[in-house]
Amino acid sequence: MKNILMVIFALCLIGSVQATEVAVVDFRAALLQSNIGQEAAKEPKQKVAAMDARLKKEQEDLEASAQNLKRDELTLSEEEFKKRRQQLGERQNQIRALAANMQRQAKELEQQLIQSLTPKGEAALKSLIEERKLDLVLNRQLSLYANAGADITDELVKRINKDN
Template sequence: MKKLITVIFTLCFMTSVQATEVAVLDFRAALLQSNIGQEAAKEPKQKVAAMDARLKSEQESLEADANNLKRDELTLSEEEFKKRRAQLAENQNKIRNMAANMQRQAKELEQQLIQSLTPKGEAALKLLIEERKLDLVLNRQLSLYASGASDITDELVERINKDN
């Protein structure tokens, strides 16, 4: 009798428990690693590289001015030294502002890129979810642990490449 009750309980329990298919995904990385993401990122990358080159040039100029001021310190009048030091400080502030501005612009370019690619990525993800019969997809950065088998980022990249 005990065995029969145990078997019935086990059968009832097994039918009430459903397996939940869970996967993790780095959606941003999948978009940027896909062929369309790589192609779309070319222009923003060029803009960022041009901004970096300009910033580097300004920093080198500032460094040269600082070295010149240090070299000429003993030969300049106190008034001229203070004037050049103030100009140097002003240029340093301009470069700091330029760097902050460039970082902001680079972030905006990346956000625009992600926004433009998101509809295609979401469509590919929807198909992947249906194919794998997933019940839940989590952002990889938010999960404490996920096995490599549960990460579908590479599969999404392949799907985006295939569909576009």
């Protein structure tokens, strides 16, 4: 009787244990590394590069103005010096605001890019999940550890490229 109960218990335990297929993916990276992602990113990259060039020019002009003020410090009246130093401070604040605005715009461009590519990426991921019979797919950034075999990011890039 004891043996029969042990066998029944063991069978119940074995029946309840199932293998879970788990994978991790960096969805954002897969979208950006795909051919459609690379192509779609060209225009936003150009806009960001133009913003960076403008910011660099503004910063160089500010630095030149600061050097000029330092050079002219002894020849300017105290009133004129204070006025130019105040203008320099205001310009510095404007450049900081410009940099923050440009950074926000760059993030918005990236978000728009990701948003436009997401449906194609999700379709490719869904087909990959079905093909590999995955039970769970985690964002790679959220996992503490995943061996290389569990990372399907490269496979997703290939699937996106194949499907589009």
